[in-house]
Amino acid sequence: MEGYTVHTIERKDAKPWIMKKHYAKRMPSVAHSFGLFKDGVVTGVCIYGITPNYIEQEAWKPYDLLELSRLVIESETKNIGSWFISQTFKLLSKPVVIISYADKGQDHVGYIYQATNWNYTGVGADKAVTVVFDGGLTIHNRHSKEINSRHNGRGTKIKSDGKYRYYQFLGSKKQKKEMLRALRYPILPYPKGESKRYDASAEFPKQVQMF
Numbered sequence: 001m002e003g004y005t006v007h008t009i010e011r012k013d014a015k016p017w018i019m020k021k022h023y024a025k026r027m028p029s030v031a032h033s034f035g036l037f038k039d040g041v042v043t044g045v046c047i048y049g050i051t052p053n054y055i056e057q058e059a060w061k062p063y064d065l066l067e068l069s070r071l072v073i074e075s076e077t078k079n080i081g082s083w084f085i086s087q088t089f090k091l092l093s094k095p096v097v098i099i100s101y102a103d104k105g106q107d108h109v110g111y112i113y114q115a116t117n118w119n120y121t122g123v124g125a126d127k128a129v130t131v132v133f134d135g136g137l138t139i140h141n142r143h144s145k146e147i148n149s150r151h152n153g154r155g156t157k158i159k160s161d162g163k164y165r166y167y168q169f170l171g172s173k174k175q176k177k178e179m180l181r182a183l184r185y186p187i188l189p190y191p192k193g194e195s196k197r198y199d200a201s202a203e204f205p206k207q208v209q210m211f
Contacts, residue, residue, distance in 0.1 A: 001080060006087035009035040009042065014070075017045040021072045023106055028069040034088045036073060036080070044073035044080070046088050051099060059184060060097045063175075068100035068168075071112070082115035095171030097179055101163035107193075110164045114190045118166040121185035164191055 014033040019025060029049030036044030051057060051067035073081055092098075101124065102110030110120070169179040 001077065001083050003038055004075075004077075004080070004083070005037045006034055006084060006091070007037060008091065009033050009045070013042070014045045014047055017042075017072045018047065018070050021074075022070055024070075028067075031066060032088075032092065034084075034091065036075070036084045038075060043075045044071075044084055046071050046084060048088075048092070048098070053099075056099060060179075060182065063171075063179060063182075064093070064096045066092070066096055066098050068098055079115070081112045085112065085116050089168075089170055092170060095169075095175040095179070098168040098170065100166050100168070102166070104162050104164065108164075109191050109193050110166055113166040113168075116168070118168045119180075119183070119187050120190050121165050121167060121183070122188055123162045124165040 011030045011033055013035065014030070015027060018027055028047060029052070030047055031050055032048040034046045035042040036046070046068065047070040048066040049069050051065060057065055068085070071081065071085070073084065100110075100113060100118070102108040102113065104123070110118075114120070165185070167183065169176045171179070
């Protein structure tokens with residue numbers, strides 16, 4: 001993509017994008033944050049973190065597991081989203097399993113994952129309840145009792161409508177084959193439907209590239 005570059009950015013520089021532009025309006029766990037730069041100015045953010053799903057974490061050992069949890073892009077350039085994600089893959093340590101979800105409740109199908117050849121495995125988190133605390137900490141309801149006491153009961157419970165679940169495997173050919181064999185779900189045809197765009201028009205000072 002002419003004029004675009006992708007670089008690691010700090011959590012504090014990614015936070016305004018997530019809190020002001022992403023529909024969830026809360027910060028997830030952050031292990032890696034990347035910025036999409038156009039002519040030296042950030043125009044998108046992608047965040048990978050530790051999934052709150054303990055079962056998924058255990059299922060993929062000894063491989064590392066990350067969740068692509070936030071993606072916000074201002075640019076209207078065609079295919080920029082899939083290009084951005086593919087560039088972040090190059091910057092991640094490997095081998096690694098990546099999981100991500102497209103939120104049915106927000107009318108998202110996951111076309112950006114389909115464009116980058118993720119494995120679709122059906123709908124997960126149907127009717128699951130998570131608890132969101134001040135500052136954006138998100139915990140599954142069954143693990144929230146102790147956290148609730150430390151936060152004086154300020155957590156807000158959110159029930160999921162279910163999410164389209166996608167996996168991406170990064171590593172050598174041998175490692176990818178091993179990951180595919182370890183996948184606990186069948187790979188299914190990609191879901192289709194009209195994907196709704198949410199309002200990401202909020203403005204704030206953008207980071208300038210200093211590399």
